[in-house]
Amino acid sequence: MRQQAIALFRASFGTRPRAAASAPGRVNLIGEHTDYNGGPVLPVAIGARTTVAVGPGAPEVLEAVSTIDGR
Numbered sequence: 590m591r592q593q594a595i596a597l598f599r600a601s602f603g604t605r606p607r608a609a610a611s612a613p614g615r616v617n618l619i620g621e622h623t624d625y626n627g628g629p630v631l632p633v634a635i636g637a638r639t640t641v642a643v644g645p646g647a648p649e650v651l652e653a654v655s656t657i658d659g660r
Contacts, residue, residue, distance in 0.1 A: 597654055
């Protein structure tokens with residue numbers, strides 16, 4: 590998945606990304622919206638992941654592409 594993000598970045602922006610990272614998704618079995626108030630939570634990682642590749646661009650401009658919807 591990380592290599593796919595890097596390849597999509599190169600194809601979209603014509604340069605290598607400065608960094609790429611991936612993290613697992615998570616679900617809260619209990620404690621939705623209580624963690625930031627000091628309450629109990631029970632989060633677990635799931636198989637879905639979020640993967641990003643990033644690099645510098647024009648000031649105050651954010652451009653993004655997605656492998657989910659092809660844009």
